[in-house]
Amino acid sequence: MHAGPSTLNAVPQFRDLPTETLAEIESISTIEDIATGQLVCRQGEAPQYLFFVLSGQIAMTSTAPDGTTAVVEVIHPVGDFVLGSVMTGLPYLQTGHAVTRSRLLRIEADKLRALISRENSLSWAFLCSMSRDYRNLIRQIRDLKVRTAAQRLGCYLLARVPDPSAASAEIRLPFEKGLLAARLGCRQENLSRAFAALRELGVETRGARVTLNDIPRLTAYAMPDYLNDPELAAGPVATIRKAS
């Protein structure tokens, strides 16, 4: 499907681009609707498109040589994915699957790279966008290195609370627990153990519904990043779009 100007205007990364540059992007863009579970891109293949998630969720997984697979991140609107691969021209490091029915903006990789190489507004926009994503990967690496699985789960839940100064909240897990375990970097049995550990801190689960009965206590236990990170201090929910 053709991607019209209104679609491109909805992409924050393109907000400050000149009209002519937007028109050039439009001419190499298409919109694709994909079903739950559908493959979007495959690790090891040469980059064909840069993708933006317009609606839905895309899980990015990466498989080690022994076949074990990690969920590196889950991309929400309006996040992009495989930019590093498109820029370097190197094979995709990750496989993308639709977690839910999703709508994607796809931009042809080779033509986009050529456009970026001559359009400063565009390379600037992508450099700024990638810088924010880069910082989120650093946060995730720190998270994996210093926190237990239960603390990571606590931080993940707290990041979904609209008002972390509230005493309690009810949230919905955005995807099933197998994917959540993989995203948090633990086995599913460890996720169950992590939920059990958090029960003593007032965390109740019923399917995808999670009730946090004592946010201050959970915060003191999990010590989420927004406590000492000025970029996140404005409130966690504002930042989870790309960090997932």
Added chain:
Amino acid sequence: MHAGPSTLNAVPQFRDLPTETLAEIESISTIEDIATGQLVCRQGEAPQYLFFVLSGQIAMTSTAPDGTTAVVEVIHPVGDFVLGSVMTGLPYLQTGHAVTRSRLLRIEADKLRALISRENSLSWAFLCSMSRDYRNLIRQIRDLKVRTAAQRLGCYLLARVPDPSAASAEIRLPFEKGLLAARLGCRQENLSRAFAALRELGVETRGARVTLNDIPRLTAYAMPDYLNDPELAAGPVATIRKAS
């Protein structure tokens, strides 16, 4: 100290820049020699410089709100650090310390950002460079999510072998074991346990000297990324400069 043209020419990221752009960078750059252990930048502070490691090693640590600290990466020549912070103008996410006596190229952050915003050759160069670093962070996240500490250590050691098709090799750890444990994302006692586990696979240690007596067996156990990653397949050592 003033940074002359020969210094800037040694920075791979600047290889294809026009002479005038190089001269502009030169005018906002200085060289700094720093002693072992010296602080280079501090998490939470506004970005003052973009840094390149010309010689030595810089450990980048990030502290969670509960005070626990992770070593995110160790930067070798000629890697840059804090680019994401310089580009977004947001506080440093990481603290940098010299692991060994080091020589740094420092470029003034605000002036560099202004220069990047109008010089396409420069934003392109940084976008390419950050893309490669970004891919290394994705590899590290996968490493942390799917491998045990002993496998991570095995991969780390194998990445230091000049010829991974050899049967055996002797290598030197580039820094002490406390830093190595933090870089691998485990406690020091877990690193000792990991070395003990690898002993059965022919890994012997004497201080910083490590002998790998059976590289094929260690490879089969640790399953390093270069086994299924075309970007790394040229040989691991070529890629460790920035990935550490």
